[in-house]
Amino acid sequence: xxxxxxxxxxxxxxxEDFAQWYTDIVKKAELIDYSSIKxxxxxxxxxxxxxxNIQAELDRRFKEAGVENVxxxxxxxxxxxxxxxxxxxxxxxxxxxxxxGGMNELQERLCVRPTSETLFCDFYKNDxxxxxxxxxxxxxxxxxxxxxxETRPFLRSREFLWQEGHTAHATAEEAEERTVQMLNVYxxxxxxxxxxxxxxGKKTEKEKFAGAEATYTIEALMHDGKALQSGTSHxxxxxxxxxxxxxxxxxxxxxxxxxxxxxxVTTRLIGAIIMxxxxxxxxxxxxxxxxxxxxxIPIQQHKEGVLEKAAELAGRLKAAGVRVKxxxxxxxxxxxxxxxxMRGIPVRVEIGPKDLAEGQCVLVRRDTREKQIxxxxxxxxxxxxxxxxxxxxxxEKARAHRDQHIYDAHSYDEFRDIIQTKPGFIxxxxxGSQSCEDTLKEEFAATARCMPFGDQEEISPVCVCxxxxxxxxxxWGKAY
Amino acid sequence: xxxxxxxxxxxxxxxEDFAQWYTDIVKKAELIDYSSIKxxxxxxxxxxxxxxNIQAELDRRFKEAGVENVxxxxxxxxxxxxxxxxxxxxxxxxxxxxxxGGMNELQERLCVRPTSETLFCDFYKNDxxxxxxxxxxxxxxxxxxxxxxETRPFLRSREFLWQEGHTAHATAEEAEERTVQMLNVYxxxxxxxxxxxxxxGKKTEKEKFAGAEATYTIEALMHDGKALQSGTSHxxxxxxxxxxxxxxxxxxxxxxxxxxxxxxVTTRLIGAIIMxxxxxxxxxxxxxxxxxxxxxIPIQQHKEGVLEKAAELAGRLKAAGVRVKxxxxxxxxxxxxxxxxMRGIPVRVEIGPKDLAEGQCVLVRRDTREKQIxxxxxxxxxxxxxxxxxxxxxxEKARAHRDQHIYDAHSYDEFRDIIQTKPGFIxxxxxGSQSCEDTLKEEFAATARCMPFGDQEEISPVCVCxxxxxxxxxxWGKAY
Numbered sequence: 011x012x013x014x015x016x017x018x019x020x021x022x023x024x025x026e027d028f029a030q031w032y033t034d035i036v037k038k039a040e041l042i043d044y045s046s047i048k049x050x051x052x053x054x055x056x057x058x059x060x061x062x063n064i065q066a067e068l069d070r071r072f073k074e075a076g077v078e079n080v081x082x083x084x085x086x087x088x089x090x091x092x093x094x095x096x097x098x099x100x101x102x103x104x105x106x107x108x109x110x111g112g113m114n115e116l117q118e119r120l121c122v123r124p125t126s127e128t129l130f131c132d133f134y135k136n137d138x139x140x141x142x143x144x145x146x147x148x149x150x151x152x153x154x155x156x157x158x159x160e161t162r163p164f165l166r167s168r169e170f171l172w173q174e175g176h177t178a179h180a181t182a183e184e185a186e187e188r189t190v191q192m193l194n195v196y197x198x199x200x201x202x203x204x205x206x207x208x209x210x211g212k213k214t215e216k217e218k219f220a221g222a223e224a225t226y227t228i229e230a231l232m233h234d235g236k237a238l239q240s241g242t243s244h245x246x247x248x249x250x251x252x253x254x255x256x257x258x259x260x261x262x263x264x265x266x267x268x269x270x271x272x273x274x275v276t277t278r279l280i281g282a283i284i285m286x287x288x289x290x291x292x293x294x295x296x297x298x299x300x301x302x303x304x305x306x307i308p309i310q311q312h313k314e315g316v317l318e319k320a321a322e323l324a325g326r327l328k329a330a331g332v333r334v335k336x337x338x339x340x341x342x343x344x345x346x347x348x349x350x351x352m353r354g355i356p357v358r359v360e361i362g363p364k365d366l367a368e369g370q371c372v373l374v375r376r377d378t379r380e381k382q383i384x385x386x387x388x389x390x391x392x393x394x395x396x397x398x399x400x401x402x403x404x405x406e407k408a409r410a411h412r413d414q415h416i417y418d419a420h421s422y423d424e425f426r427d428i429i430q431t432k433p434g435f436i437x438x439x440x441x442g443s444q445s446c447e448d449t450l451k452e453e454f455a456a457t458a459r460c461m462p463f464g465d466q467e468e469i470s471p472v473c474v475c476x477x478x479x480x481x482x483x484x485x486w487g488k489a490y
Numbered sequence: 491x492x493x494x495x496x497x498x499x500x501x502x503x504x505x506e507d508f509a510q511w512y513t514d515i516v517k518k519a520e521l522i523d524y525s526s527i528k529x530x531x532x533x534x535x536x537x538x539x540x541x542x543n544i545q546a547e548l549d550r551r552f553k554e555a556g557v558e559n560v561x562x563x564x565x566x567x568x569x570x571x572x573x574x575x576x577x578x579x580x581x582x583x584x585x586x587x588x589x590x591g592g593m594n595e596l597q598e599r600l601c602v603r604p605t606s607e608t609l610f611c612d613f614y615k616n617d618x619x620x621x622x623x624x625x626x627x628x629x630x631x632x633x634x635x636x637x638x639x640e641t642r643p644f645l646r647s648r649e650f651l652w653q654e655g656h657t658a659h660a661t662a663e664e665a666e667e668r669t670v671q672m673l674n675v676y677x678x679x680x681x682x683x684x685x686x687x688x689x690x691g692k693k694t695e696k697e698k699f700a701g702a703e704a705t706y707t708i709e710a711l712m713h714d715g716k717a718l719q720s721g722t723s724h725x726x727x728x729x730x731x732x733x734x735x736x737x738x739x740x741x742x743x744x745x746x747x748x749x750x751x752x753x754x755v756t757t758r759l760i761g762a763i764i765m766x767x768x769x770x771x772x773x774x775x776x777x778x779x780x781x782x783x784x785x786x787i788p789i790q791q792h793k794e795g796v797l798e799k800a801a802e803l804a805g806r807l808k809a810a811g812v813r814v815k816x817x818x819x820x821x822x823x824x825x826x827x828x829x830x831x832m833r834g835i836p837v838r839v840e841i842g843p844k845d846l847a848e849g850q851c852v853l854v855r856r857d858t859r860e861k862q863i864x865x866x867x868x869x870x871x872x873x874x875x876x877x878x879x880x881x882x883x884x885x886e887k888a889r890a891h892r893d894q895h896i897y898d899a900h901s902y903d904e905f906r907d908i909i910q911t912k913p914g915f916i917x918x919x920x921x922g923s924q925s926c927e928d929t930l931k932e933e934f935a936a937t938a939r940c941m942p943f944g945d946q947e948e949i950s951p952v953c954v955c956x957x958x959x960x961x962x963x964x965x966w967g968k969a970y
Contacts, residue, residue, distance in 0.1 A: 046570055046612050047600065050563035055628070058559050079538050083530035083649055084602075084633060085586075090526055103592050106565075108602065110587040111637035111648075120527065122564075122588065122602070132526050148535070152633070153564060157591035168591075169563055 021352075023290045028234040035284055036163045039293045039353050049161040049168035053277070056353060059301035060280050061171060065151060067203050067298070068173065068275070071195050072149055077175060080148045082129040085120035090128045094253040097127060100220020104156045106168075122155040127221065127246075127272055130176035131254035138268060141180055141260050147188070149175040164281035165238075165490050172276035178256065178268040182247065185269035186224075189245040192273040193226045196241035204279065205296040205404035206230050206286050207412050208240060209435070209485055211460030216447050219272075223247040229459045229485065231412045232285035235433020237459045237487040240282050243273035281490075286408050287377075293354025294377050296404050297397040304334040304393060305350040309343050309362030320361050323371065323389060330390040332397070351376060356400050357393060375400055377407075416485075420470040422477070425486075429454045433488070438474030440484040446475035450486065459485045501832075503770045508714040515764055516643045519773045519833050529641040529648035533757070536833060539781035540760050541651060545631060547683050547778070548653065548755070551675050552629055557655060560628045562609040565600035570608045574733040577607060580700020584636045586648075602635040607701065607726075607752055610656035611734035618748060621660055621740050627668070629655040644761035645718075645970050652756035658736065658748040662727065665749035666704075669725040672753040673706045676721035684759065685776040685884035686710050686766050687892050688720060689915070689965055691940030696927050699752075703727040709939045709965065711892045712765035715913020717939045717967040720762050723753035761970075766888050767857075773834025774857050776884050777877040784814040784873060785830040789823050789842030800841050803851065803869060810870040812877070831856060836880050837873060855880055857887075896965075900950040902957070905966075909934045913968070918954030920964040926955035930966065939965045 021034035036042050041057030053061065069079075085108060092098050105121040123129065134146060151173045161167045175192060179185040193210060200206045208228035218225035222244040230240045251257070251267040260266050287294040297303045304327055308320040320336050327334040337346045343360075350358050360372040373382050373392060377400055384392040415434025419425035428436050440446060440458065450456045461484055473480035501514035516522050521537030533541065549559075565588060572578050585601040603609065614626060631653045641647045655672060659665040673690060680686045688708035698705035702724035710720045731737070731747040740746050767774040777783045784807055788800040800816050807814040817826045823840075830838050840852040853862050853872060857880055864872040895914025899905040908916050920926060920938065930936045941964055953960035 043613065043617065045563050045609070046567055047563045047565050050565065052563065052609075052613055053561040055558035055560055058561055061561075062559065078535035079542065080535055081533040081538055081541075081633075081651065083525050083527045083532065084635070085527050085530065085649070087526055105592065106588045106600075107590040108586045109589045112584050112586075120586075129525070133523065133532055137523065153561075155564070169565070171561065 021290070021292065024233060024288075031288075031290070032281075032284060033163070035288055035293060041280065041284075041293075042163045047168070049158060051163050051167050053171075056301055057280060060283070060295070060299055061277055063299045063301070064203075064279060065173075068195075068199055069151075071199060072173075072175070075147075075191065075195060077147050077149045079150060081150050081152070082123075082126050082133070084123050084152070086123055086126075086128055087118050087120055089118060090132055091121055093128060093131075094221050094250055097221035097250075101125065101156075104158060106155050106157055123152075124154055124156045125272075125274075126150070126154075126174055127176065127250060128254075130272075131250050131256060131270075134178050134268065134270075135254050135256045138178060138256060138258050141258055144178060144180045144258060144268065145184065145188075146178040147175070148177065149173055162281075164277050164284075166278075170277050172274050174274045175272060177271045178251075179270070180258070180260070180266070180268065182269045185247070185271050186245055189224070189226060189243045189271045189273070192271070193228065193241070193243040196243070196273075196275055197228050200228060200230065200240060200279075201405060203296070203298045204283055204286075205298075205401055205408060206240070206282060207405065207409040209460060209462055211462040211485065213242075213460060214440075214444075214447060214458045214484070216444050217458055219244045221246060221249060223249065227460050229435075229487075230282055230286060231415055231435060231487075232282070232490070233288070233411070234285070235415050235488075237435065237485075237489040238278070238282050238285070239459070239489065240279060241273070241275040244271060246270040246272065287404055288354070291348075292352035294404070295354035295356060297356045297401045300333065300354065300356050302333050302335045302353075302355050303397055304332055304357045304359060305346075305355045306334060306336045306359045306361065307343060307346045307350065308336070308338060309360055309365075311338060313363045315366055316361065316363060319366055323359060323361060323386070326390060327393060330394065332390075332393055357396055359389075359393075377404060418469050419474050419486075421472075422475060425450070425456075425474050426454065429456055429486075429488075435459065436474075436486040437469060438484060438486055439468065439470045439472060439480035440482045441473035441476055441478045441480040442482060443473075443476070446473055449475055455488055456486045457489055459487050459489060461485075501770070501772065504713065504768075511768075511770070512761075512764060513643070515768055515773060521760065521773075522643045527648070529638060531643050531647050533651075536781055537760060540763070540775070540779055541757055543779045543781070544683075544755075544759060545653075548675075548679055549631075551679060552653075552655070555627075555671065555675060557627050557629045559630060561630050561632070562603075562606050562613070564603050564632070566603055566606075566608055567598050567600055569598060570612055571601055573608060573611075574701050574730055577701035577730075581605065581636075584638060586635050586637055603632075604634055604636045605752075605754075606630070606634075606654055607656065607730060608734075610752075611730050611736060611750075614658050614748065614750075615734050615736045618658060618736060618738050621738055624658060624660045624738060624748065625664065625668070626658040627655070628657065629653055642761075644757050644764075646758075650757050652754050654754045655752060657751045658731075659750070660738070660740070660746070660748065662749045665725055665727070665751050669704070669706060669723045669751045669753070672751070673708065673721070673723040676723070676753075676755055677708050680708060680710065680720060680759075681885060683776070683778045684763055684766075685778075685881055685888060686720070686762060687885065687889040689940060689942055691942040691965065693722075693940060694920075694924075694927060694938045694964070696924050697938055699724045701726060701729060703729065707940050709915075709967075710762055710766060711895055711915060711967075712762070712970070713768070713891070714765070715895050715968075717915065717965075717969040718758070718762050718765065719939070719969065720759060721753070721755040724751060726750040726752065767884055768834070771828070772832035774884070775834035775836060777836045777881045780813065780834065780836050782813050782815045782833075782835050783877055784812055784837045784839060785826075785835045786814060786816045786839045786841065787823060787826045787830065788816070788818060789840055789845075791818060793843040795846055796841065796843060799846055803839060803841060803866070806870060807873060810874065812870075812873055837876055839869075839873075857884060898949050899954050899966075901952075902955055905930070905954050906934065909936055909966075909968070915939065916966045917949060918964060918966055919948065919950045919952060919960035920962045921953035921956055921958045921960040922962055923953075923956070926953055929955055935968055936966045937969055939967050939969060941965075
């Protein structure tokens with residue numbers, strides 16, 4: 011049985027080669043497959059189901075925040091992309107160009123959207139006339155294309171799925187408020203649903219989005235100590251509005267430019283889940299995002315009553331609102347356990363003839379492998395409590411790991427020592443000059459991940475790079 | 491107030507110019523806007539919310555039928571598109587070609603998917619090895635591109651949203667069963683959710699999908715008597731499997747080709763809803779698909795307690811599971827009524843100072859404009875019953891319209907008389923030759939919509955076109 015053989019091959023251990031471990035997981039947990047198109051992935055049922063759960067949870071939060079969904083065309087005429095100077099410089103080098111429609115060459119080539127600011131601006135220009143038309147708080151779920159040279163499943167691919175919110179407001183204050191509001195929606199979602207703590211903060215000028223006045227970010231720490239930018243929210247001020255001519259008449263009948271924002275998260279979040287929670291046996295999924303939360307695995311399933319009881323338990327759990335599946339295939343229980351662990355199903359229920367006789371079953375947590383025996387009539391209650399516990403413990407574990415990997419650097423030498431020996435975030439003061447950012451990037455491949463919200467502590471009076479006076483605290487790190 | 495002025499302009503009446511009426515509706519009910527990219531539309535919040543409701547209802551039915559969602563790349567290498575001869579001939583003339591990625595010309599050009607059979611085949615070729623891997627019942631929700639010359643919002647556009655199911659089975663019987671099963675899912679969905687009766691049947695050879703052995707279709711009749719193909723399901727037999735080399739080892743360890751199907755519905759269904767239920771005041775939406783099911787409209791809203799009561803009623807309806815919104819804008823009640831009618835919101839609740847004094851409110855159905863007065867403490871019950879009644883009545887009305895527009899033709903002369911004077915479906919026998927189909931198309935722009943399931947009645951012994959012996963009953967009609 012070639013399929014069984016494939017699975018039981020050990021995956022590379024994290025310690026040995028984290029990048030290979032990651033690649034093994036995405037394939038062997040059957041999240042993705044590679045396609046004939048270089049740099050584009052096929053998202054398989056378990057991978058897509060995680061994305062559907064992310065979508066459902068985020069979309070609900072968006073709608074509570076007054077967001078409406080729309081759909082824009084996937085193509086952008088070259089002249090439209092060219093309208094905002096910084097934006098086109100940021101994106102033109104990495105877009106795919108459509109030059110022919112059917113048998114004919116197009117008069118103007120079209121790029122496949124790498125992001126849709128320009129399309130929303132072109133739309134808002136006509137759709138917004140009066141202050142009564144504001145605010146516009148629109149979002150779309152779609153795929154975008156960026157012709158990257160180096161790609162990795164979920165983390166960086168030529169096509170990926172995302173949502174992109176694009177809003178227009180009467181005032182600068184309202185735009186700023188919305189920018190921060192949506193970043194907080196992302197951060198809360200990551201903590202509450204993905205069990206992934208994040209650092210919230212502002213990007214430096216060097217790291218901000220092409221065309222934005224300010225970019226806010228949530229940064230998560232992966233198991234290997236590298237940072238992953240997990241969501242961003244941009245305040246455009248009235249820059250795009252001026253480039254595209256998006257004006258409204260205010261209550262005094264004066265023409266004003268709108269103020270805009272955009273914000274997005276992508277299938278990259280699936281990569282984050284893998285690298286924050288996974289272990290050497292495979293995926294570990296937080297229950298709130300897991301396609302199946304419980305796997306019921308019958309033991310000695312040929313014995314009388316075992317399969318029937320497994321199906322009955324699954325039915326009861328389903329009725330209790332639990333996502334459950336029964337593995338009644340012909341594989342051995344040991345193989346089924348390995349498969350459930352590889353796929354990261356949070357809890358497994360083992361039920362065999364002995365359990366049947368005792369009126370009990372065995373529950374095993376995926377994250378800690380802790381076992382407990384429960385009476386069958388208390389199953390629903392035990393499972394619901396266990397799923398809650400797993401969700402909470404994963405967040406705590408990830409938070410502890412993150413906190414243990416934040417280091418303070420007070421000087422260049424200290425920065426060098428930390429970055430060369432201790433993977434994680436480095437807190438260090440920054441004078442504000444881009445040349446210091448460039449130096450740290452060239453020397454250590456370290457980038458300014460963000461200037462954290464709230465945390466205004468001045469851990470040193472001088473820049474961690476040049477030693478000149480500095481007042482900005484920055485989280486530095488190597489990043490995906 | 492330019493916006494009010496725009497709305498109260500009368501829309502073109504259906505009788506006067508059905509095509510213009512349709513175009514007026516999609517714009518004035520704010521379902522879509524035109525974009526800078528010729529032939530591509532912007533789907534606005536109300537249009538997209540209808541699509542979200544279609545997706546939710548269909549996806550639930552898919553999952554009950556064992557379907558799993560996945561996501562394939564949006565690009566197809568030219569060599570892959572070329573693998574199945576009939577398929578490439580059908581699609582190559584109308585695809586958009588990507589020739590450049592970033593600054594570089596691609597070695598092989600990529601088409602933007604017009605449909606994804608070739609991508610699924612390329613994937614299945616590697617993913618399927620044993621009978622244990624079958625069946626595969628995958629679906630994706632995405633957008634596709636077909637470079638059409640003539641376009642109309644929802645009905646035919648260069649980019650549209652759809653779902654495409656692609657399945658692989660061990661046997662021909664199982665593939666045929668799945669093809670029909672999914673057609674029935676579509677037909678039931680159209681009747682139960684869209685309140686739109688359909689004729690289920692098989693396409694002729696001339697009308698079937700490029701590369702299919704058999705295509706099944708659901709055909710709906712629009713208000714103007716034209717047919718709209720509303721969903722299709724294809725049985726590919728093992729044609730694609732042979733072209734792509736998709737084989738599995740059966741239980742006897744022999745290599746076999748798989749049998750495949752595909753099936754899809756698109757945003758075209760939104761066009762169908764408009765043209766089946768709409769009237770001269772605008773959209774009429776079936777409650778099950780309406781973004782808002784109830785509009786609460788306060789009368790003399792500046793009077794004490796009116797706005798508060800309107801909000802209270804909306805809150806109660808929301809708690810009862812009804813999608814409701816309050817129009818508390820500064821427009822006049824008359825204008826709000828017109829807007830609610832234009833947008834097709836199934837029921838409006840009017841509440842003013844007099845109603846307040848009487849402890850009652852006024853309910854008005856969008857479809858019949860029938861009014862009823864209900865006591866406030868019986869509101870939820872009355873609304874739920876009314877929404878059910880509207881849903882059921884819309885289906886009955888559409889069914890009656892459809893049935894009144896089905897005519898039997900026993901000869902060429904009779905066919906000509908009917909098609910020139912009576913819009914609708916024409917039932918007529920067909921000898922099976924494509925030249926008769928070509929003749930009826932050239933002479934009358936009539937096509938074979940389908941050979942209906944079940945209805946094997948032989949209404950005449952001879953072909954409605956050539957007069958030769960005929961045993962196949964066909965629904966003919968002009969179509970979108």
